[in-house]
Amino acid sequence: MQTPMMLRLSLALLAICLAGDPARAFTAYVSNEKDNTISVVDLQEMKTIKSVPVGQRPRGIALTKDGQKILVCASDDDTIQVIDTGSLQITGELPSGPDPETFALSPSGDLLFISNENDNRVTVIDIADRKVVGEIPTGVEPEGVAVSPDGTTLVNTSETTNMAHFIDIARRKIVANVLVDPRPRFAMYKHDGSEVWVSSELGGTISVIDPASHKIKQKIRFAVQGLRSEAIQPIDIRFTPDDVTAFIALGPANRVAVVDAKTYAVKNYLLVGQRVWHLAFTPDAKYLLTTNGLSNDISVIDVSGPTVIKSIPVGRLPWGVVVSPK
Amino acid sequence: MSQALATRQRGFSLAQYLICLRGITWREALRFVHQRERFLSALVRPLVWLFIFAAGFRQILGVSIIPPYETYVLYEVYVTPGLIAMIQLFNGMQSSLSMVYDREMGNMRMLLVSPFPRWFLLVSKLLASTAVSILQVYAFLLIAYFWGVQAPTQGYATVLPALVLVGLMLGALGMLLSSLIKQLENFAGVMNFVIFPMFFASSALYPLWLVQQSSPVVYDTCLLNPFTYGVELIRFALYAEVDWTSLAVVGVMTAIFLAGALIAYDPARGLLARRGGG
Numbered sequence: 001m002q003t004p005m006m007l008r009l010s011l012a013l014l015a016i017c018l019a020g021d022p023a024r025a026f027t028a029y030v031s032n033e034k035d036n037t038i039s040v041v042d043l044q045e046m047k048t049i050k051s052v053p054v055g056q057r058p059r060g061i062a063l064t065k066d067g068q069k070i071l072v073c074a075s076d077d078d079t080i081q082v083i084d085t086g087s088l089q090i091t092g093e094l095p096s097g098p099d100p101e102t103f104a105l106s107p108s109g110d111l112l113f114i115s116n117e118n119d120n121r122v123t124v125i126d127i128a129d130r131k132v133v134g135e136i137p138t139g140v141e142p143e144g145v146a147v148s149p150d151g152t153t154l155v156n157t158s159e160t161t162n163m164a165h166f167i168d169i170a171r172r173k174i175v176a177n178v179l180v181d182p183r184p185r186f187a188m189y190k191h192d193g194s195e196v197w198v199s200s201e202l203g204g205t206i207s208v209i210d211p212a213s214h215k216i217k218q219k220i221r222f223a224v225q226g227l228r229s230e231a232i233q234p235i236d237i238r239f240t241p242d243d244v245t246a247f248i249a250l251g252p253a254n255r256v257a258v259v260d261a262k263t264y265a266v267k268n269y270l271l272v273g274q275r276v277w278h279l280a281f282t283p284d285a286k287y288l289l290t291t292n293g294l295s296n297d298i299s300v301i302d303v304s305g306p307t308v309i310k311s312i313p314v315g316r317l318p319w320g321v322v323v324s325p326k
Numbered sequence: 327m328s329q330a331l332a333t334r335q336r337g338f339s340l341a342q343y344l345i346c347l348r349g350i351t352w353r354e355a356l357r358f359v360h361q362r363e364r365f366l367s368a369l370v371r372p373l374v375w376l377f378i379f380a381a382g383f384r385q386i387l388g389v390s391i392i393p394p395y396e397t398y399v400l401y402e403v404y405v406t407p408g409l410i411a412m413i414q415l416f417n418g419m420q421s422s423l424s425m426v427y428d429r430e431m432g433n434m435r436m437l438l439v440s441p442f443p444r445w446f447l448l449v450s451k452l453l454a455s456t457a458v459s460i461l462q463v464y465a466f467l468l469i470a471y472f473w474g475v476q477a478p479t480q481g482y483a484t485v486l487p488a489l490v491l492v493g494l495m496l497g498a499l500g501m502l503l504s505s506l507i508k509q510l511e512n513f514a515g516v517m518n519f520v521i522f523p524m525f526f527a528s529s530a531l532y533p534l535w536l537v538q539q540s541s542p543v544v545y546d547t548c549l550l551n552p553f554t555y556g557v558e559l560i561r562f563a564l565y566a567e568v569d570w571t572s573l574a575v576v577g578v579m580t581a582i583f584l585a586g587a588l589i590a591y592d593p594a595r596g597l598l599a600r601r602g603g604g
Contacts, residue, residue, distance in 0.1 A: 226381070254398070271398050299397055307476075311397040 026282045027085075027326045028289055029070055030298055031058040032315030038072065039314035040088065041298065043282065043323070046310050052088050055081050060102035061320040064127065065109025070322065071127075073100040073114070080114070080125075085324055095132050097123040102320075104145040104154075106169075113154055115142035122156050122167070134172045138165045146187035146196065148211065155196050155211075157184035164198045164207070166214060176214040180207040188237040190261070199234035199248065206234055206248060208264065218264050224253050236279045238288065240303065247288055247301070249276040256290055256299075258306055270308050272299035278320045291318035338442065346442050347450045354454035357424065358461075364420070368462045369469070371416065372409035376470060380405050392533055394565040406467075406475050407561035408530025410485075411553065413466060414459045414493050419521055421455035422500030426507050438591075445588050452501065452584070456493030463489055481564045488563035492556040495576050498583035499552075505590035528554040529561075552579040 028041040032051075036058060040050040055074025062071045063085075070083040073096065080094040080103070097116040100123075104113050111133070112125040122142060124134035139158025146155045147169070154167040157180070164187060166176040181203020188197050195217070196209045206220040222232045233251035239261060240246075246259040255269040256276060273292025276299070280289050288301040292311070298318060300310045358365060380402040391397060395404075428434040437447055467482065477485075503516055527547045529537075534554075538545040548554050552575060559572035 271400055273398060295398075308397045311391055 025326075026323050028280070028298070028321055028323045029061060029063075029085075030291060030314045030318045031061040031072055031320045032317060033057055033059055033293070033319045034317035035315035037315045038070070038083070039318070041312055041314065043287070043300070046300065046312055048312060048314050050088065051315060052083065054083070054090065055079060059319045060100065060114075061322050062103065062105055062112075063322045063324055065105065067324050067326075071103070071112065073103065075099050075101055080112070085326065092130070094125055094127065094130050095123075096125070097121070097132075097135075102143065102145065104147050106147050107149060107151045111169075113145045113147065113156075115145050115156060117141050117143065117159075120158075122154070124169075124172070136167055136172050136174070138167070138174065139163050139177075144184065144186040144198070146189050148189050149191060149193040153211065155187040155189070155198070157187050157198055159183045159185070159201075162200075164196070164209060166211070178207070178209055178214050178216065180209075180216070181205045181219075185235050186237055188239065190239055190243045191241060192243055194243075197237050197246065199237055201233045201235060201251065204229060204232045204234065206237065206259075220248075220259060220264050220266065222248075222250060222253075222257055222266060222269075224250070224255055224269050227253055235277055238279045238281060240281075241285050245303075245306075247279055247306075249279050249290060251275055251277065254292075256288075256301065268306065270301060270306060272301075272308055273297050273311055277318070280321045280323050282323045283325045289321050289323065291321050293317050293319065343442070343446065346440065346446070347453065350437075350447070350450040351454040351457060354421070354451070354458055358458045365462070368413060368417065369465055372413055372466050373469060375405065375409050375412070376402055376473065376475070392535065394562045394567045394569075402473070403475050404533065405531060406470055406477075407564055408525075408528070408557050410463050410466065410489070410560050410564075411492060411496075411528075411530055411557045412525055413462050414456075414489070414496050414556070415521060415525060415553065417455060417459035417462060418493065418496030418498075418500040419503075419517065420500075421451075421458075421497055422504035425451070425501065425504040426509070430509070444591060448501065448588060448591055449584075452494060452497045455497050455500075456490060459493045459497075460486070460489050477564045478566060480566045484566045485560060485563040488559045491573075491576050491580065492560060495552065495556060495580040495583060498580055498587050501587035502583050502590060505587060524551060524553040527551050528557055530554075530557045552576065555579075 026043045028043055030039040032039060036054060036056055038052045038054055039048045042049045054072055056076035058072045059075050060073040068085055070085055072081050074081050078098045080096045080100060081090050082092040084091045096114050099118050100114045101117055102115055110127055112127055114123045116123055120140055122136045122138055123132055126133045138156045139161030141159040142156050143159045144157040152169055154169050156165045162180060162182050164178045164180055164184060165174050168175050180198050181200035183200055183202040184198050185201045186199045196211050198207045207216045208218040210217050232253045234248050235251050236249040238247045243261055246261045248257040250257055252275050254272060254274050256272055257266050258268040259266050272290045273295035275293040276290045277293050278291050286303055288303055290299045296316050297311045297313045299308050302309045383401045528551050534548055537548055555572040555575035558569050559576050562569040
């Protein structure tokens with residue numbers, strides 16, 4: 001009687017262990033702005049396993065839709081490098097215009113929208129053909145780019161004009177400009193396309209914009225106990241797949257804000273490393289990674305808590321991060 | 327042959343030992359429950375540190391990750407194991423204070439004339455005071471939890487053996503000290519010369535790497551302080567880990583303090599006989 005009981009118990013325990021672990025069986029790629037490398041982080045081991053040399057000043061980083069290639073902006077080399085996730089070799093380059101910092105992929109995965117900070121324009125690239133297929137003039141110092149889930153509209157923020165520009169992708173034309181707080185850094189659509197959130201680095205706010213009326217519905221402000229308000233500089237924004245919760249990186253506040261995306265109430269601040277910059281979910285959305293520029297590491301947030309469970313050293317000045325299901 | 331003599335010949339049974347232990351524990355618990363101010367002050371003291379002192383230093387840490395922490399922690403998270411150890415330190419000292427009091431009031435005579443071996447009476451007293459300190463610690467951890475200082479769930483169970491060991495070490499130290507104190511009034515001196523140096527020259531308030539940067543002498547002092555190892559043992563246990571060095575130091579120091587206390591309270595050789603106490 002005892003043995004089958006023990007066996008069942010062991011099997012149950014084994015099942016729990018097995019069920020718990022593959023969730024983390026992902027690989028993260030972190031662009032290190034100062035080291036000119038990409039750190040490859042095994043999220044099962046929670047360790048940096050490799051460092052891949054790339055072009056100068058790598059910043060914006062993305063995975064192609066098929067997960068086979070990593071695209072990384074080598075800002076000081078004025079190009080976008082294509083890296084094979086299998087061999088980790090640079091297999092090609094995409095034209096990008098000068099000083100590419102960040103970009104966004106279209107939902108179909110065939111177009112890339114790059115903000116060219118010094119030229120006040122967004123460059124549109126066809127990834128398959130490796131060709132520039134459009135250039136759209138926008139505000140001064142364009143930065144954040146976000147594509148609507150239906151692939152029709154591009155939102156581009158300009159850091160000096162302090163606007164979010166709504167661009168019709170088919171016509172390559174601005175259709176609306178929304179004035180937001182100083183130095184808008186980043187834009188993000190909800191998964192259902194109902195709202196665009198724009199972070200203002202110097203204003204310290206998030207503007208919630210209705211993409212239909214192009215009006216600001218709400219402004220979200222932050223206050224961290226014991227911190228001066230100047231230290232709170234919102235950068236990256238991520239929504240959980242159900243659009244219920246938003247995570248916002250607060251830069252030199254060293255915190256990630258957890259925001260209820262329905263009521264816009266800030267629920268919590270999670271302590272991560274110094275100058276938290278960009279965020280990325282694991283494909284199962286169970287974990288959120290943050291790049292901490294000044295402490296040279298990434299922090300892993302367990303979304304279910306949400307709690308910060310680990311910080312993993314990477315290269316110097318980590319900027320962006322993507323996670324592949326490998 | 328009378329029954330009493332028969333009992334003495336074959337020694338006491340385990341049940342009888344347990345009755346004695348229960349009696350001493352019960353008295354300690356009653357004393358603790360009836361002194362509401364003591365319970366309150368035992369809780370308020372670490373909470374003042376947590377709510378006020380730690381709030382001022384909130385941003386100080388978060389620049390370096392040290393084991394057992396896996397990521398950056400706020401100062402209030404760092405200081406919590408130190409405050410737990412502080413609760414046990416104060417409790418250990420207070421319990422020995424009560425021994426001085428008992429001695430002055432004559433209650434101790436009653437305890438020490440008990441037919442049970444002296445070591446058993448003292449160890450029982452020690453276990454009782456440790457149990458009381460553990461109650462205080464869990465009350466503190468509960469409040470800290472709602473203040474946002476949360477350890478991993480299993481940590482609340484794994485910290486228990488560490489609390490028992492550290493409670494015994496500090497209680498035994500208090501007991502040893504109490505044997506050296508003749509009068510209740512002298513106790514304030516012990517507080518100043520034992521509690522404060524032990525607490526401040528340890529890893530309770532600041533991580534040792536920070537201490538080392540500012541003063542190597544203080545750093546060495548911290549390393550010689552058994553309280554440091556008590557704090558670290560609790561800190562690791564709260565994260566379901568074992569710090570073997572701390573475990574070894576705390577174990578050895580407990581044995582030394584306990585042996586010292588037993589010798590001190592031994593009527594034949596002890597300091598009590600010489601001082602005319604008891």
